[in-house]
Amino acid sequence: MCQENSNCTDAENGNGYQCRCLEGFQGNPYLQNGCQDINECVISQPCVGICTNLPGTYNCSCPEGSQGDGRKDGKGCTPIIHEKRFRSIDVVLGVSISFLLVLLVVSWLYWGLRERKISRQREKFFLENGGRLMLQRLLSERKGSIESARIFTDEELKKATDHYNESRILGQGGQGIVYRGILLDNTVVAIKKAKVLDRSQVEEFINELIILSQINHRNVVKLIGCCFETEVPLLVYEFVNNxxxxxxxxxxxxxxxxxxxxxxxxxxxxxxxxxxxxxxxxxxxxxxxxxxxxxxxxxxxxxxxxxxxxxxxxxxxxxxxxxxxxxxxxxxxxxxxxxxxxxxxxxxxxxxxxxxxxxxxxxxxxxxxxxxxxxxxxxxxxxxxxxxxxxxxxxxxxxxxxxxxxxxxxxxxxxxxxxxxxxxxxxxxxxxxxxxxxxxxxxxxxxxxxxxxxxxxxxxxxxxxxxxxxxxxxxxxxxxxxxxxxxxxxxxxx
Structure with missing residues (x-):
């Protein structure tokens, strides 16, 4: 029997029921459309700002340029103080980003020039130490093959020895230092880093290198290859482990x-x-x-x-x-x-x-x-x-x-x-x-x-x-x- 916008409860004396309009509504709950919405904005004016009536309730808001909940019994509305357009933090942030960008560009130019210098230096050492052309010439004279002595790059041997880490040293003596190296194919080798070589003896060194690379005797340590991209040539031998x-x-x-x-x-x-x-x-x-x-x-x-x-x-x-x-x-x-x-x-x-x-x-x-x-x-x-x-x-x-x-x-x-x-x-x-x-x-x-x-x-x-x-x-x-x-x-x- 209770109409819309109402609720039904047991009668207070225990017999029957009782109808009441919901909160925010008023009227006769037993009649159709008997409970009507109360316009709080007109009746009680609960807002200090903008009041918007809603079915059974209302909403308060502050006008533009102010802040708060807009309610009389709440925070109300207070004007917004405009911040300066350019704050000091923005300036610091802008300067920092600009500095980082400049540093990045300078670093990129430095490393690019450094790598170029290293590349030229490797080419110089390669040519001074004989290089592939001399190998090809001497090998052709002996009807050999360039594959008889593998040519390693400086980077390959650096990676193999963990940049010539002291923990990789197998021994050292009058002729140089020998490192334990692991190539990319997991082959374990001994890499000999010789002392400074007399440039007048480069061709003789290459000649010996080719002869040694062609030695095939079970009781002679096999020479696998060499590297010409460093100041002195590096020799790569088979690793003997005992x-x-x-x-x-x-x-x-x-x-x-x-x-x-x-x-x-x-x-x-x-x-x-x-x-x-x-x-x-x-x-x-x-x-x-x-x-x-x-x-x-x-x-x-x-x-x-x-x-x-x-x-x-x-x-x-x-x-x-x-x-x-x-x-x-x-x-x-x-x-x-x-x-x-x-x-x-x-x-x-x-x-x-x-x-x-x-x-x-x-x-x-x-x-x-x-x-x-x-x-x-x-x-x-x-x-x-x-x-x-x-x-x-x-x-x-x-x-x-x-x-x-x-x-x-x-x-x-x-x-x-x-x-x-x-x-x-x-x-x-x-x-x-x-x-x-x-x-x-x-x-x-x-x-x-x-x-x-x-x-x-x-x-x-x-x-x-x-x-x-x-x-x-x-x-x-x-x-x-x-x-x-x-x-x-x-x-x-x-």
Whole structure:
């Protein structure tokens, strides 16, 4: 029965119902259209501003130029105070944005000019260091291919070495610093950053680079490529991951890693690599810095001859070169040191020192030893002359090696260490002798066990005739056996 704009509630006495107009409406709720809207704007005038009547309610607003809720019982309306057109914050903001834009433009111009300068500098170094044109010319003369030596950019090698980070340094010496690098294809390489190169030797350097890039020998560290975009050329070699021979002979924690058989095999592999460089390469290559730190070992303890920074190519019609003396004290050929006449016998002498290291476990030069023992080559030859060889041999070599084998290798080392180069064997002869000794060991591995001199003397009182026969046959199978050795001569003044 309650009409629109009304509500219905229970009667107050509990019987029936009661109708009331909604708030904002007035009239008779029982009649149709009985509840009419109240115009509050006219009746009560609740606004101080603009009043707008709405069904059942109203709305107050402030006129333009003022602010507030427009209600008498509220905040009312207050005039708006106009802000200055240009506030200080706007000025600061504008100046800052302008400064940043200018800085951005200047930076862009600076880096653009810098990159241009670096690019020109790289081109300059590339041309000064020989560059691709010289490579192409020299390779065409040898009917080679530019792919035989990969040309790296400066950026490639910077990324590979994390911008030559100190944590990537593998080693450093007289010829430069060697870094561990990782190329984009995840190939691990050794990157050698050489010292400043004499510009007059650039063509000679390129010539050596091409020869070395064409060497393909399992016991020579492979040269992968180079970079000409830096002040000095950078060389990129294969990475050999098991340290140097010097580490495994001398470094604490490595002493027991090399058995006698492994030492003999490493010596044979090194001799074979040097023989290849001297006699079988397209041009004879003299290493000039053979030492235990330049013989790397891979995970299988295979020897890899490295560091050709001091190497020299020998023309086919020359027997010796006169050069500035280079090398490492303790390994340096005394004849070469005094005469500056470089021959392949200088490498033979250095190899003899390495052989002595393998046998004795002593460093080539040590000021911690007594004065007469500081130079290993002198100490070693003196021990042989005084028949004290087995007093200086490494304990593991004594325990594992056959005395006759040890003597044969020792006598080969002594011949390599002769003062006069003409009295030394060639690397080919040394390699053949070591190879023959390895073949005998592989053919008769039981010789080392059943023919040990001390064991035979303790168990049988004398060496068995069977062992004597084997040792004699072993000795006769080599060109320079113990029975045919010429006593080592030590010249005065050495």
């Amino acid at each position: 340290g140097t021979l010097a580490d495994h002979i001398h470094k604490c924690g490595y002493e027991n890693t090399l058995s006698w058989k492994a030492r003999l095999r490493i010596a044979g592999e090194t001799a074979g690599a040097l023989s290849y460089l001297h006699f079988d390469a397209s041009a004879q290559i003299l290493h000039r810095d053979i030492k235990s730190t330049n013989i790397l070992l891979d995970e299988n303890f295979t020897a890899k001859v490295a560091d050709f920074g001091a190497s020299r190519l020998v023309p086919l019609d020359w027997t010796q070169l006169t050069t500035l003396v280079q090398g490492t004290l303790g390994y340096l050929d005394p004849e070469y040191f005094h005469s500056s006449q470089l021959t392949e016998k200088s490498d033979v002498y250095s190899f003899g020192v390495v052989l002595a290291e393998l046998l004795t476990g002593l460093r080539a030069l040590s000021f911690e030893r007594a004065e007469n023992e500081r130079n290993l080559s002198l100490y070693f030859t003196s021990a042989i002359k005084g028949e004290r060889l087995f007093e200086i041999i490494d304990l593991r070599v004594l325990n594992e090696g056959n005395p006759e084998e040890i003597k044969e290798v020792a006598m080969l080392a002594s011949r390599c260490l002769r003062v006069k180069g003409e009295d030394r064997p060639t690397m080919k002869e040394a390699a053949m002798e070591l190879e023959g000794l390895m073949r005998v060991m592989d053919r008769h591995p039981w010789v080392n066990q059943s023919c040990d001199l001390e064991e035979s003397e303790h168990l049988l009182g004398e060496r068995s005739s069977e062992c004597d026969g084997i040792l004699k046959s072993n000795a006769s199978g080599n060109a320079d056996s113990i029975s045919n050795q010429v006593p080592f001569e030590i010249e005065s003044g050495r």
